[in-house]
Every structure is written in C-alpha cells, then in structure tokens.
Amino acid sequence: MQRRFRTRVWIAGAALLLTACGANAGGGAAGDDSGGRSGDAPLGKVGVILPETASSARWEGFDKPMLEEALRAEGFDPDVQNAQGDVQKFTTLADGMIAQNVKVLIISSINSEVGGAVAAKAKAAGIPTIDYDRLNLGGSSEYYVSFDNVRVGELQGEGLVDALEDQDGAEIIEIEGAPTDHNATLFHEGQRNVLQPRYDSGEFELVRSQPIEQWNNQEGGRIFEQILTSNGGEVDGVVAANDGLASAVITVLKKYGLNGSVPVTGQDATAEGLRAILRGDQYMTVFKPIKEEAEATAKLAAALAKGDTAAAGEIASDVSEDPQGEREVASVLLEPYLITKDEVKRVVDEGYVSADEICPQDLADVCADLGIR
Ligand code: GAL
Numbered sequence: 533m534q535r536r537f538r539t540r541v542w543i544a545g546a547a548l549l550l551t552a553c554g555a556n557a558g559g560g561a562a563g564d565d566s567g568g569r570s571g572d573a574p575l576g577k578v579g580v581i582l583p584e585t586a587s588s589a590r591w592e593g594f595d596k597p598m599l600e601e602a603l604r605a606e607g608f609d610p611d612v613q614n615a616q617g618d619v620q621k622f623t624t625l626a627d628g629m630i631a632q633n634v635k636v637l638i639i640s641s642i643n644s645e646v647g648g649a650v651a652a653k654a655k656a657a658g659i660p661t662i663d664y665d666r667l668n669l670g671g672s673s674e675y676y677v678s679f680d681n682v683r684v685g686e687l688q689g690e691g692l693v694d695a696l697e698d699q700d701g702a703e704i705i706e707i708e709g710a711p712t713d714h715n716a717t718l719f720h721e722g723q724r725n726v727l728q729p730r731y732d733s734g735e736f737e738l739v740r741s742q743p744i745e746q747w748n749n750q751e752g753g754r755i756f757e758q759i760l761t762s763n764g765g766e767v768d769g770v771v772a773a774n775d776g777l778a779s780a781v782i783t784v785l786k787k788y789g790l791n792g793s794v795p796v797t798g799q800d801a802t803a804e805g806l807r808a809i810l811r812g813d814q815y816m817t818v819f820k821p822i823k824e825e826a827e828a829t830a831k832l833a834a835a836l837a838k839g840d841t842a843a844a845g846e847i848a849s850d851v852s853e854d855p856q857g858e859r860e861v862a863s864v865l866l867e868p869y870l871i872t873k874d875e876v877k878r879v880v881d882e883g884y885v886s887a888d889e890i891c892p893q894d895l896a897d898v899c900a901d902l903g904i905r
Contacts, residue, residue, distance in 0.1 A: 573609035575837045579629030580610060580638040581650075583666070584617035587710070587747030588776050589802040591640075594822040594884065595665075599638070602823075602830035608635070608837070617746055619646045626650040630657050635837040637661045638829060642746070643712035644669040644856070660836040664829055667714045669856035675836075675848045677829045677864040679820045681715045685722020687870040688797040691816035692769050693726060694872075695795030701734065702768035705759050706741035707752050707781060709773040716743065719773050719799070727771075739763050744777060753780030760784065770796045775805030775817055782813045801871055801879045803889040809873055810895050810902075819869040819879055828864045877904050 580599055582591045596612050603610035611629065615622035619642055629637055630653055637654045639661060641647025647668035651661040655672055663676040696702045704727070709716030720741075730736040740759045744752040752772075760767055765788060772778035778798035785791040795815035798805045808814035828847065835843040848862035871879060880887055891899035899905070 573607060575607040575635060575834060576609060577629075577632055577634045578603055578608040578610050578636050578638065578833055578837070579626075579632070579634040580612040580664070581622060581625050581629070581640070582612065582614040582664075583622070583640050583642045584746065585614055586617055586749065586776075588774055588800050589804065590800045590822065593802065595640075595826065598823050598826035599829065602826040603833065605827075606830045606834040608830070608833065615642060617642060619643070622646050623650065626653065630654055630659060633657070634659060636833040638664045638833060639668075639673070640664040640666050641668050643710075644671060644714065647671055647673075662829060662832060662836075663861070665715070665825065667852055667854060667861065669714055669854055671854070671857065674862060675832055675844065675864075676852050676861045677825060677832060677848070678715070678852075678866070679825065679868045680865040681718035682722040682725070684799060684818050684820070684868045685719040686725050687722075687818050687868060688719065688771060688773070688799065688816070689723040689726025691797050691870055691872065692771060692795060693730070695815040696736075696769050699768060701737060703737050703739050703763065703766055704731075704769045704771065705739045705756065705763075705767050706771040707756050707773065707777050708741060708743045708771070709777075710745055710747050711743040712745075713747070716747075716773060723771055736769075739767065744773075747774065747776060749776040749780045752777040753784050756781050757784045757787075760788070767794055770794060772796050772798055774799040775802045775808075775814075776800075778814050778817075779804055779808065782808055785813070801884060803885045806871075806876050806879060806885060806890045807892070807895065809871070809876055810890060810898050812873075816870055816872045819871045819875075819884075821866070821869075821882065822884075823882075824866050825864075828866065832864065874902065877902055880904050 585592050599612055600610050613625045637659050639647055648671035651672045654661045661673040663673040665678045667676045708720050731738050742755055770781050772781050775798040778796050781796055782791050791813045798814050798817040801817045801819040805817045832847045848864050850863040850865040852861045852863040887904050
C-alpha cells in the first residue's frame with residue numbers, strides 16, 4: 533500500500549536548492565573526482581538500467597531520453613541501458629556499472645529478486661541505489677521514485693465506470709500487468725478501490741482477472757481472446773493495465789467486431805494508445821509526466837552523489853510501504869492524470885508526442901476538432 537503524503541513545497545524548495553547547487557557544481561566544484569574532466573560531468577558517471585521494451589513504448593520513447601537529459605542537467609555523465617526483459621542481462625549490466633564505480637545506480641527492475649540482488653551488490657560497493665518507477669519488494673534501496681500507482685489504478689477504474697455509465701450487469705475482463713511488478717499490484721489495488729463495490733453490488737460482473745507475465749502484449753492478447761471465447765464472446769468492458777495490453781485487446785475486439793463498443797482502459801499515454809483513443813477503440817489512458825519522474829530522480833541522485841542526505845530526504849518526502857521487507861521507503865510519488873479523447877491535446881501540448889505521430893490522415897478531422905496541431 534502506498535501511503536501518500538504530499539509535501540510539494542519541500543520538493544520545489546529542495547529542487548530549487550539542488551538546481552542552484554547543480555549550477556555551482558557545473559563550474560567544476562573543488563575536489564570533484566570526475567576523472568579530471570572539469571566542467572562537463574562534475575558529478576561523474578551514473579548508471580541507469582531499464583527493465584524491458586516489450587511491455588511499453590515508454591521505456592525507450594520517454595524514460596531513456598528524459599533521464600539522459602535530466603541527469604546531464606544535474607552534472608552527471610549518464611549511462612542508460614535496457615535489460616530487454618532478461619534478468620541475466622540486468623545483472624550483467626549492473627555488475628559492469630558497479631565495476632565502473634558509478635556514483636549512483638538507478639534501477640527499474642524486471643522483478644524484485646533481481647532488483648534486490650543488484651541493490652545489495654551496489655550497497656556493498658558503497659553505491660547508493662534508487663528504485664525507479666518500480667519498487668523492489670524486500671529490497672534495500674533507500675529511495676523510490678514513481679507515480680502514485682494506486683491512484684493510477686483508481687483512474688483506470690473511474691474511466692471504465694464513466695464509459696459504462698449505468699449499464700447494469702456489465703461483464704468485465706481484467707487484463708493485468710506482470711505479477712513480478714509491484715506496480716501491477718498497486719494498479720490492481722487502485723482499480724478495485726473503484727470496481728470492487730460494483731462487483732459486490734452486482735452492477736458489474738467480473739468474468740476473469742488475469743495477470744500477464746512480463747506485461748507481454750502478445751500473450752495478453754492471446755489470453756484475452758481465450759477468456760472472451762470461453763465467455764461466449766460476451767464482454768462489456770475491459771481493464772487493460774497499460775496501452776500495450778490495451779492494443780493487444782483491441783486487436784482481438786476488432787476480430788469480433790466489438791472494438792469501439794467495448795470500452796478499454798490503458799496507461800502510459802503512448803502514441804499508439806492516444807491514436808486508439810482518438811479512433812474510439814480505447815476509452816482512456818493514464819498520463820504520467822515522465823519528465824517529472826526523470827527530473828525528480830536526477831535531483832535525488834545529485835543529492836546522493838554529494839552525500840547530501842538532508843536534501844535527499846526533502847525531495848523523497850513521501851513514504852511507500854514494502855510489505856515484503858516490512859519497511860517504509862522514502863519516496864517521490866508523482867500525480868498521474870486521466871486522459872480521455874478531450875484531454876489528448878494535453879499530452880501533445882506538453883511535448884510527449886507530436887500531432888504528426890497521433891494524427892494520421894484518417895484522424896485529421898478528429899484532431900482538428902480537438903484543436904490538436
Ligand atoms: C510498469 C510501469 C507502467 C507500465 C508497465 C509496463 O511498471 O509503471 O508505466 O507501462 O510497467 O512497462
């Protein structure tokens with residue numbers, strides 16, 4: 533369970549403080565040990581390992597470039613890698629970064645076991661670690677930067693309720709994220725905060741709730757089709773935990789002529805998800821301004837690289853529970869936003885996707901009507 537304490541004023545204040553420090557450090561702070569290269573990377577190397585690419589376009593499309601930019605702005609020389617869903621590769625990448633003695637190791641883990649093992653190795657080497665986006669249960673990272681993931685799930689539940697209005701007895705299929713990803717557990721917790729009362733009252737009927745290993749989109753589509761056919765081809769609404777799974781679900785719905793009449797949820801505000809929303813095949817996505825996540829992570833890493841634990845504590849002022857490790861983790865939990873057709877423009881205006889990416893010829897009129905250009 534993520535407890536959500538908001539102390540935004542501290543984050544802003546600390547960010548201001550660190551930015552100033554960062555600016556000073558840019559002048560080649562005295563005694564910096566960035567291998568003698570004064571000025572260009574005063575804080576030295578920082579390692580980042582992202583989990584995979586198959587689960588979501590976010591990791592290579594948003595997280596990698598935004599983390600590189602934010603970390604450079606803080607004075608680091610960033611090395612951002614992706615483990616491609618392979619736990620052995622995740623470990624090998626981490627071993628290499630630890631051997632290079634990176635100042636901070638930032639990890640978004642495939643599962644808590646490999647993430648926890650990597651964090652323990654880094655700790656033994658005196659390297660602080662930050663759990664990025666995904667908390668490693670039973671892990672040892674002292675900091676976690678993510679979004680309020682229970683809120684993400686609540687927005688998905690609220691979106692589905694909006695879409696179904698008062699369709700009594702609506703049959704729902706839930707296609708959930710990886711059981712090895714604690715975020716998926718939190719998304720589901722948030723969804724059920726909204727949907728469980730409706731299951732209990734009979735307003736909605738749960739056909740099946742199915743986690744999908746590694747968020748594998750193709751597997752998600754295959755399993756969704758199995759559930760749909762085993763339910764006599766009947767479904768009124770689908771909870772898809774992210775846009776990748778939503779896309780796979782929509783492909784199946786198209787096969788049965790159900791796309792557009794069966795609302796599907798999503799997450800990550802990817803170009804593919806936003807196009808599906810503009811076409812009416814997907815009802816909503818959740819926009820998580822990853823630039824904010826990257827910048828908070830970079831500022832936190834800078835504080836840790838300087839040994840400024842006071843500043844780190846002011847940035848990571850929220851708290852997350854780790855039920856497996858029976859501990860509380862200092863966190864940054866950022867706000868997510870519901871995006872339905874009318875709000876797609878916001879994601880373009882904030883620079884995450886371009887109008888060209890989400891307004892192909894067949895959507896030109898829809899985009900014009902929504903003011904997307
Ligand atoms: C989650 C992440 C989501 C979702 C998923 C698939 O951990 O928070 O944004 O996309 O992974 O990558």
